Amino acid sequence: MNTAVGQSVKMRSGHHQDYTLIKFYVLLTLVGGLLLIAAFAHRLVPFDPYAQDLSKALQPPSSAHWLGTDRYGRDMLSRVMMGAQSTIFTSLLLVGIISIIGTWIGVVCGYIGGKIDTFIMRVSDVFLAFPGMVFAIAVAGVLGGGIMNAVIALACISWPKYARLARGQVLSVKTMPYIAAAKMSGSGTLKVIFKHIIPNIIGTILVTATLDIGTMIMELAGLSFLGLGAMPPTAEWGSMMSNGRSMLQTSPWVILAPGCAIFISVMLFNLFGDTVRDLLDPRIIQRRGKGNETI
Amino acid sequence: MQQSLLEMRHVEISYGGEPVVHDVNLVLKPGEILGVVGESGSGKSTLIKAAMGLLGNQGRITGGDILYKGNSLLHMKPEALRKMRGPEIAMVFQNCASSLCPIRRIGDQLFELMEQHNQRNREKVIDRALDLFEKMNLSDGRNILESYPFELSGGMNQRVGIVMAMMLKPALLFADEPTSALDVIVQAQVVKELMKLRDEFGTAIVIVTHNIGLVSYMADKAAVMYQGRLLEYGATKEIISNPQEAYTQRLIQAVPKIRRG
């Protein structure tokens, strides 16, 4: 039975994979471009994003300042580009932290099981019980503002998700015959975890992490809105947006520029994550094939 | 010569443009049992799905025709085809438990089936179901009607599947590996029940299986499929005792034979 499924996956998915692959490469290019802009923002910016010139405050978009200037007369384009650096890299850092820590906890719990597992899962239950943003607000409130504190706050509430995910994955991988086979080959626990378990769960984790980048950009923006995010004058999209809020009617570019930046990058990361999932998860491809049969 | 019940003429099927079944010709008479064997992925299930009109979006019959009692199934309107599925043509799956909705009671799904084919008298339906359960060697029929599929064992589910297929006394029954998931002993029971059906109701059966012994036991005719083609087709005895194609020979040789001394 299973061999049949294996074969049919290969055959059925061909058609879809072509399409998904094209989508993947296009999105990969776009995401890559975004990351490059973020990485080299400090070199690429046309103006110093922090240089104030009050005489040029709140100028609408022009040939000199493509996205206009903010109320300190700073070039919006430069700030949005610089914001890519802080916003995207902060989100990446955050997602990196939670996915690594969470995954580790999950793997250990799932593989070892027993009392440790029960205990840690109860702890994660407690964290999960706090409605996400609320707890982040509370933690950020406790730690005070600042982007690093916002990261810590969001990390505090987000790790259980990965722990759960990883644990579930480990539990299902653990029962696979190839794990038994690896043990019978004389591989120790660490080797089994690193060579056989992690490579097989990492795909799911990566997809979730990619999809989470967008979420985290938004949550950071939410915290910034409450004054718990990045500190001025840091060019960070969320805080740029919430600082420019009152100018929506008078100088809309001040809020629209970072707003669109958030919108586009969240969208990009989400689409990218979706595509990667389609690509990595043969189950979904197979389901797709079947789906076409049914309706 | 009796009129043929099911006839496949030069049937060609492809999935998403990729041909998987080529030029299949079959004729089935009422009350006849056809055993289909062949390697995995050779298109056995596809053939049955095609006859049931359940190929789905990707699957296309690209050539030939399938006739039921002389009428083309391919040119039938979907609603007309639906009305045939059940009272005329029925099907038993490899895993009957998963062919039933997991959160509805078997009885409810049985009534739904009858209702959809205009038999609304509950009493009658229950009587008939209990009768069939009895025939299938399932004593506690009422209890089964009250059960959910997951509450029953594999063998019981399989027999429930057969009962549901037989409720409307179809003239033709497709069984796609109906016993592969079962234990040898239960498998033997289910096969015997299937044979009873033909004897009692005159139902023609197309049974797909990997078990040549089983085909030799129950089928009047046998078909061997290989890579989407009908390699051999004819009387079971003929094929088993005198296989023409290399694959068929290999297949028959591969069957472990028990030495009873």
Add this chain to the structure above:
Amino acid sequence: MESVLEVKKINKSYMGRNRKVHAVKNVSFEIYEGECVGLVGESGCGKSTIAKMISRLESVDSGEIFLNGKDIADASGKTLREVYKSIQMVFQNPVESFNPRLKFGESIMEGMINHGVSRGEAKVKAGEYLKICGLPKEFAGRYPHQVSGGECQRASIARAIAVEPRLLICDEVTSALDVTVQAQIVKLMKELKEEMKMAYLFISHDIALVQEVCDRVLVMYNGQVIEDGSTDEIIQNPQNEYTKRLIDSIFEIAW
């Protein structure tokens, strides 16, 4: 003859859904060098559980298991590694028994490397064992999903014999395969039996298949061994009611 494996009164129960399932009850048997023992019985009767306990993938509730005269019922760590030099297992589902992210070569080499063979040597040997199992050595570079089920099962046999075990446990190694492929695998196993002088524990529910491969057979029912004897003897003259039913359930080709 020297006994490779001796199982004495082993028991195992599982906590099923709120209910205790006594999967294996007081099972004892012995396997001698070069002998092939079949284990038959209906689904769920505890065959796989016995295999898992012998291979220490599952703990033993009570009882003893002697491998080459040493009790391995509680082996762990280093001793366990020694156990795996002597016992190997082939699984029912060949595709699932390979890490989908590793090439066959890597999977086959893993055991050898863990037992102290150098990488280079292991690589050469992996190719040889693939050949023994009827696969070209280029298969070392393929992934599990790139081959057919039969080929995959051959590779998994190659992996198992690569450490030259004294006992090979085969848990329904052919059930997931096509009939024709099944015959090929059985043939391979018979050949290996001749060549490598290994003992087999051959688990199956197909008694005809067991008769083809095995010298001796154990019939299990509901966690217990109900019959034990030479294959032909049991098939020709089953003592137990259940064994009789089992044999009667086989559809034979009516010539």
Add this chain to the structure above:
Amino acid sequence: DTTEKVFNYGTMAYGVAMGNAGLNPHEGYSGWSTVRYGVGETLFKFNASMELEPWLAKDYQQVNEYTVKINLRDDVFFSNGNKMTGEAVKVCLENLVTVHDRAPKDLQIKSIAAEGQSVTIVSENKVPGLVNYLADPYGAIIDMEAGVSEDKNVVGTGPYVAVKVSDTEIHLEANNKYWNGVPKVDKVNIKSISDGDTLTMALQSGEIDAAQGLPYASLKLFQNDDRYTISSTETSRVYQAALNYHSKMIQDSAVRKAMAMCTDKEGFTAVLLQGNGSPAVGPFPDNFKFGGNAVKEVPYDIEGAKEVLESAGWVDTDGDGIREKNGQKLSIDWLTYTSRQELPLLAESVQASYKKAGIEVKVNATDSYKDFLKAGKYDVFANAFVAAPTGDPQYYFTTHLVDGSDYNRGYYHNDKVEKWVEELRNEFDLNKRSNLAVKIVQQVLDDNAYIYASHLKMSFVMKKGITGFTAHPSDYYEITADLDKN
């Protein structure tokens, strides 16, 4: 005309966050709400030039340095019909000094005697500003017989009576027995709207008739629109930065001087506050006799600041644009908070202009600034403060400049200032007080102990038909009997 006139008023200034929720003047800053929303009135009030005028009082006599006698109007009734007598005022003030947190210290009352329509107050020490203090909103006269209700409502003498009081809303109805005219509007609904954009859009959509505390960026929307009128006034709310003398770097007078010289007050007020503020010299605005240009400051001069730093030994040796001396970077921790929207703006503006002179500013704009204050972790603390809530300078000095005063966040100490403030405590002559105040402020400026950036211009924006609704420099009086809606 039988239709009811309802005035809907959205304000940023009411609520728990402002410390003025409820109408009980004897609690925290709630008196501001009592007086602002026309429920209560004080014995004296300020006119547009912040001079004292009688309100519920007819006049007063300074009997001696410790005693003042206040004669009350005879025609004033509380909204429940009770007459405002000397006895009622006495009971009210006695309650004030027993329960309030600031009043006892301000007023230092020893005893109060009531006699008909007059009260005589004897103070513990000499309190030259006693009458001014009575004009503070906490001095609103309420009927203690009626007391304070569960929801913090009180019975006052003002043109309006509160029918519903909550943390976020006050509903008022006209007081038909008002002693000083007939309120023209029947109902007033005060709504606390703490979000600037919501406030703006609520006014634009017509949900509210007037708004207080609009973000500066929004004011533009109403400025050249004849559907709206704007009433603005300069207030004594000053944006100031206290330089922390406990910080080694700040102790360097050259650093303080350079900082003062690098503060671009013009740019800050004109561009960032968009004209809704005026550059400050000292703590008191122009409309005070002792305020505005009565004192002199160092001019905005970045080049000059560079020279000052250069000659004090602060030079940029490693080329990072920031000066160093003895291996220490000229880097300043600027502590401030965000609940006043102007403060982060000031911080960022300063950050840019200081940078030009080679001073790095690290902004810490946090609402947990109190923790940082306590820990002493700052070089500069910038805040907003109403410098002369009672029209008298002494309050600012005693809270900000003298040793150990509550808000002396820079730990400033100057013997001369100590001496002059002491003199001020005993001086009753207004002219002399004024001269002393100028001297003190000048000294502070010479020491560069505080940098005064700007005074807030407060604006009410209202729909065209609203009249009698004007911004007052004291920020105390909003809803009056004059308020009308056409």
Add this chain to the structure above:
Amino acid sequence: MKKYIGRRLLQLIPIILGITFLSFALMQTAAGDAVDALYDNTSGGVSEQIKVEKRAELGLDKPFLVQYFNWLMDAVRGDMGVSYISKKQVFETFISKLPATIYLTLAAILVTVLVSIPLGILAAVKRNQFIDYFIRMMSFIGNSMPSFFISLLLIYVFALKLNILPVIGNSEGWKSIILPTLTLAIAMSSKYTRQVRAAVLEELNKDYVMGARARGIRESVIFYASVLKTAMLTIITLLALSIGSLLGGTAIIESIFMWDGVGKLAVDSITMRDYPMIQAYVIWMALIYVAVNLTTDILYHYLDPRIRILQEE
């Protein structure tokens, strides 16, 4: 059933202890000295003596665990301390503002359910057709905008340009709930529609659909009687989970629309460092969330025979 509920309630005990302990510890570290904080807002200096007495009175000189225990006992009795700012009972304040938030949350859930379940089903049924792509695109867009931005746009369009809806919450009866509800619902529906779509698709691809077809059951009957019923189980669970994010999400929206609920209270309390209030908020929202989840579990348990029967045994 009763046994199951009892067991679930028992399981809640460690979680509730965890929630309260975590919140207590968090606030304890954050607030520093509670007595200092308490007197911080009374501008007059309070003597050390008074503070020491107050500490003793509040039991703050005791070991941490004792303090926690005392606090917990008080909390059980509904005494969660006094606000640093308003000096009112925290619990009373919280409870007085809770209905507004629940009202808003329920409205948002209602809209979300009404919007995303039909849309998700439609997208699943019309999978890979134009309408599916359109719905998915819309949900992507809704998912990529911070909610405060959505709210600004909504206000701009509906309150300023069209002038049909009020900006400020709690003011004009039912009308004032529309914009905050919409804002919340847009963000939530964007996520939820996709989840519904996935759940329905998953069911549509199950073997029993094919089975029912083979029995000649009408498509519509298959869909409503089996697929939807089964998918609903997943959908309900997901809904309960999104209630969690919604409860947190109201904080920002309430602040923007001046909706006088606990979310705004929380944000205000955070800006004012009113730790007892923040603490009450965090704990109560967590408890409500736990309660919602418990209810869903029980509901799920009741609705899904697979779980009901297997667990009842």
